[in-house]
Amino acid sequence: SAVREVDFVKGAVSMATLPPPQHPEVAFAGRSNVGKSSLVNMLVGRRALAKISKTPGKTQQFNYFVANARDRHNAFYLVDLPGVGYARVSKQQRGEWERFFVDYVAQRQTLRLLFHLIDSRVGVLDEDRRLMHILAELFLSTNGRWNIAADADAASGPELQYVVVLTKADKTSGISPRVQESLEAALEESRLLQWRDVPIAITSATTKRGRDAMWRFMRRVNPH
């Protein structure tokens, strides 16, 4: 679990503009300011992500980074999904983004891991419920299979793992009962738990709490 280099690949705005599916990928979803750049930088020990993902215009696309590009056995994609919960877009834009997201989760065969970041001090917001709802709908429409394409062909590899990540856990003395309950209620309501266990990781970019736990999930994209 070492990352020697991370390079920006491209921003994708549709299924047709995704980079070729040549590496396994891990995607990070969560509203802006949730602590995504800090967490990813903590995980990979690089600062590249924050700059690009915050560039105006790049906040509406899936930002692709490749880790270990020069070592094809260790290479994987990090995908920043900054569109999630981006409140300042029109209804139409949100609809377009959601369609892209649904297609991406349902059809991207190389997607192995989806981290959904939630600020441990704020708890679950409407945008987070919306994301869980979208995933649950996908489950319902596919009888509890994540990735329609991958499951059609068992040889295409392991399916997607969805993990909720509570960020900035250094500020609170533990996760507050209010946040804990709102998260459990949201997962329950979404009916996601009907299909899968949802692991919850507790992290802090400041103290590096949760780093090992995150890397255990990351073995899905970087087994070496």
Ligand code: GDP
């Ligand atoms: P992003 O917009 O989701 O990429 O969020 P950032 O990583 O830029 O973080 C947003 C703000 O939260 C910044 O002021 C960070 O310093 C702060 N922050 C991020 N992670 C942590 C953390 O683990 N602990 C604390 N205390 N603050 C954090």
